[in-house]
Amino acid sequence: MEKRIYxxxxxxxxxxxxxxxxAQKDLYSYKGSGMxxxxxxxxxxxxxxxxxxxxxDLRKLLGINExxxxxxxxxxxTLQFSMVPLNLMPPNNKADYIVTGAWAExxxxxxxxxxxxxxxxxxxxxxxxxxxxxxxxxxDPEASYVHFTSNNTIFGTQFRTEPETGNVPLVCDASSxxxxxxxxxxxxxxxxxxxxxxxxxxGVTVVVIKKDLLARSSDSLHTxxxxxxxxxxxxxxxxxxxxxxxxxxxxxxxxxxxxxLDEMYKRNLDKAKVLYDVIDGSDxxxxxxxxxxxxxxMNVTYRLPNExxxxxxVKEASAKGFSGLKGHRSVGGIRxxxxxxxxxxxxxxxxxxxxxxKKNN
Amino acid sequence: MEKRIYxxxxxxxxxxxxxxxxAQKDLYSYKGSGMxxxxxxxxxxxxxxxxxxxxxDLRKLLGINExxxxxxxxxxxTLQFSMVPLNLMPPNNKADYIVTGAWAExxxxxxxxxxxxxxxxxxxxxxxxxxxxxxxxxxDPEASYVHFTSNNTIFGTQFRTEPETGNVPLVCDASSxxxxxxxxxxxxxxxxxxxxxxxxxxGVTVVVIKKDLLARSSDSLHTxxxxxxxxxxxxxxxxxxxxxxxxxxxxxxxxxxxxxLDEMYKRNLDKAKVLYDVIDGSDxxxxxxxxxxxxxxMNVTYRLPNExxxxxxVKEASAKGFSGLKGHRSVGGIRxxxxxxxxxxxxxxxxxxxxxxKKNN
Numbered sequence: 001m002e003k004r005i006y007x008x009x010x011x012x013x014x015x016x017x018x019x020x021x022x023a024q025k026d027l028y029s030y031k032g033s034g035m036x037x038x039x040x041x042x043x044x045x046x047x048x049x050x051x052x053x054x055x056x057d058l059r060k061l062l063g064i065n066e067x068x069x070x071x072x073x074x075x076x077x078t079l080q081f082s083m084v085p086l087n088l089m090p091p092n093n094k095a096d097y098i099v100t101g102a103w104a105e106x107x108x109x110x111x112x113x114x115x116x117x118x119x120x121x122x123x124x125x126x127x128x129x130x131x132x133x134x135x136x137x138x139x140d141p142e143a144s145y146v147h148f149t150s151n152n153t154i155f156g157t158q159f160r161t162e163p164e165t166g167n168v169p170l171v172c173d174a175s176s177x178x179x180x181x182x183x184x185x186x187x188x189x190x191x192x193x194x195x196x197x198x199x200x201x202x203g204v205t206v207v208v209i210k211k212d213l214l215a216r217s218s219d220s221l222h223t224x225x226x227x228x229x230x231x232x233x234x235x236x237x238x239x240x241x242x243x244x245x246x247x248x249x250x251x252x253x254x255x256x257x258x259x260x261l262d263e264m265y266k267r268n269l270d271k272a273k274v275l276y277d278v279i280d281g282s283d284x285x286x287x288x289x290x291x292x293x294x295x296x297x298m299n300v301t302y303r304l305p306n307e308x309x310x311x312x313x314v315k316e317a318s319a320k321g322f323s324g325l326k327g328h329r330s331v332g333g334i335r336x337x338x339x340x341x342x343x344x345x346x347x348x349x350x351x352x353x354x355x356x357x358k359k360n361n
Numbered sequence: 362m363e364k365r366i367y368x369x370x371x372x373x374x375x376x377x378x379x380x381x382x383x384a385q386k387d388l389y390s391y392k393g394s395g396m397x398x399x400x401x402x403x404x405x406x407x408x409x410x411x412x413x414x415x416x417x418d419l420r421k422l423l424g425i426n427e428x429x430x431x432x433x434x435x436x437x438x439t440l441q442f443s444m445v446p447l448n449l450m451p452p453n454n455k456a457d458y459i460v461t462g463a464w465a466e467x468x469x470x471x472x473x474x475x476x477x478x479x480x481x482x483x484x485x486x487x488x489x490x491x492x493x494x495x496x497x498x499x500x501d502p503e504a505s506y507v508h509f510t511s512n513n514t515i516f517g518t519q520f521r522t523e524p525e526t527g528n529v530p531l532v533c534d535a536s537s538x539x540x541x542x543x544x545x546x547x548x549x550x551x552x553x554x555x556x557x558x559x560x561x562x563x564g565v566t567v568v569v570i571k572k573d574l575l576a577r578s579s580d581s582l583h584t585x586x587x588x589x590x591x592x593x594x595x596x597x598x599x600x601x602x603x604x605x606x607x608x609x610x611x612x613x614x615x616x617x618x619x620x621x622l623d624e625m626y627k628r629n630l631d632k633a634k635v636l637y638d639v640i641d642g643s644d645x646x647x648x649x650x651x652x653x654x655x656x657x658x659m660n661v662t663y664r665l666p667n668e669x670x671x672x673x674x675v676k677e678a679s680a681k682g683f684s685g686l687k688g689h690r691s692v693g694g695i696r697x698x699x700x701x702x703x704x705x706x707x708x709x710x711x712x713x714x715x716x717x718x719k720k721n722n
Contacts, residue, residue, distance in 0.1 A: 005395030009402045024388040034366030038562035074435035078599040082583035201399035203564040203602030222443035238439040241564030
């Protein structure tokens with residue numbers, strides 16, 4: 001078995017070893033079919049089974065009922081930033097955006113091309129170091145929807161609970177924490193997530209959309225941009241990213257075999273605690289960058305006493321097999337992304353390295 | 362080594378065995394890096410090398426100079442049907458479309474959402490069984506561009522030479538015959554191609570665009586839809602389909618190692634001849650569905666004396682390991698897709714089966 005590194009990259013990110021090994025085994029000829037999954041017709045029997053399994057397994061994991069369609073699209077969250085307002089804004093031509101970081105800003109920017117955007121809350125003046133409280137949100141009861149970003153990869157914050165939006169449909173960009181815990185799907189009208197953190201390889205975007213929203217999609221929309229067309233064709237209007245969907249399906253099965261999302265959440269809480277405890281117990285050598293109550297379980301962001309030490313930290317960590325620790329280029333510092341597939345042993349090894357580094361520097 | 366079938370699927374389609382074996386070897390840990398390509402940051406050093414290699418190798422294969430940008434996008438040809446008019450239509454707000462099949466119809470349909478579409482030529486009244494002659498084309502010298510579909514997967518026709526459009530930029534959907542031969546890039550202002558025939562797995566769309574056209578992309582376009590933004594960021598505005606780009610890069614190297622596109626074209630001519638010769642020598646038992654001079658080298662379409670025999674043919678062929686021979690559901694008949702990666706031995710085996718089947722039926 002070849003050696004693996006500790007991949008703390010913010011995304012594309014680490015995948016479960018079991019998933020990689022199974023994909024490797026079947027890459028040349030999928031389960032005796034004589035073809036790679038990459039070579040199969042998306043309308044053939046075998047791939048039909050693969051995508052139906054992925055749909056069914058995702059429904060099991062999140063408790064998604066038949067009131068929702070599951071779509072496996074392309075274009076990443078970036079295309080969703082546009083598709084959401086293009087499809088959902090029309091009725092009242094205005095939407096609420098809760099702005100908690102760079103990705104939420106980008107989502108709001110595309111929405112402004114379509115209609116009126118009300119920034120219901122923003123923590124920009126706090127450098128996005130915290131999540132706004134419910135009481136801060138100036139929600140418009142006439143809004144077509146409320147959009148929020150459940151986890152902020154760059155700033156290391158995460159919503160603990162969903163914003164309360166009454167009868168206004170809730171739309172969530174869950175790109176960086178999808179499937180990290182069980183959520184109450186009834187609260188959501190639409191969730192989208194780029195695959196490349198907790199789902200699979202980049203090139204797949206999962207969209208879970210309540211079917212009653214599909215009536216909003218106008219026939220005048222460009223075809224690829226129209227949720228209703230994708231839903232009516234069960235993702236198969238055009239050729240989807242077949243190999244990416246296959247890998248996502250393997251990840252869903254890995255989660256089910258582990259015991260599902262409650263077990264995954266327990267492990268995520270546990271992993272994050274190990275790391276935050278070392279930060280908090282470092283007498284200020286390592287400093288978390290966010291409000292404690294809004295800390296992300298996925299992206300742990302912190303600083304060292306100065307930038308020279310941060311640079312040294314990243315370099316030495318990299319030499320020891322910890323990859324991807326450099327904070328986002330827009331904020332600097334350190335970021336350890338510990339998504340679902342990142343093992344606890346890796347977090348423990350990282351904390352050992354952190355203690356050692358502190359002692360020596 | 363596991364057994365492989367003869368995969369004659371129209372797409373997603375067969376990939377070179379060498380590419381699959383290399384991808385399999387490196388799937389768990391790419392060249393000793395300790396990570397799968399699927400897990401790598403798209404902004405990291407290793408993936409940067411992969412995508413730069415893919416860009417450089419594609420330039421070598423087609424002789425693409427620095428006047429052009431190469432983009433690896435998502436959304437398939439379907440999204441390009443919209444992106445092309447959204448970006449390129451504005452100057453004169455009208456474009457010419459040469460309609461030679463179902464895909465060209467779809468491209469024209471999206472363009473109509475943006476501006477005026479002049480159907481410069483169509484062979485619909487001939488059931489798309491032929492390619493229009495230059496003299497039939499009613500081209501508008503004021504058009505923003507001329508769009509054509511170089512190969513028609515469903516109807517089995519293919520342009521031998523590009524339409525002459527004078528000073529009007531030529532735009533080509535080459536999804537199903539990209540890289541099947543060397544073309545004169547100077548004739549093209551934009552070529553796009555979904556990967557899933559001759560390039561790699563579905564989920565990647567190659568766009569080669571002349572840089573002088575990028576000035577047409579308005580700032581008001583939705584970000585993902587804007588060619589200029591993708592070009593300015595060298596495909597990296599958002600996370601591209603990293604694994605698909607990696608596989609495409611391996612396919613480009615496979616083509617270079619073979620001797621490039623002139624050699625590939627020779628092999629494609631040779632393979633197609635073997636198959637068309639059997640059709641033409643069958644005393645009318647097998648009937649080609651298209652004008653002889655417009656026959657596709659990629660998708661060989663033909664009929665048997667009746668539909669019952671066609672059904673039997675597909676069934677018996679499938680039992681002998683020939684997969685994907687059923688014609689498109691909209692036209693019926695038989696379709697043998699013999700893309701770049703399909704081996705001559707497979708074509709020969711198929712023709713043997715065809716002779717046998719004719720004798721017995």
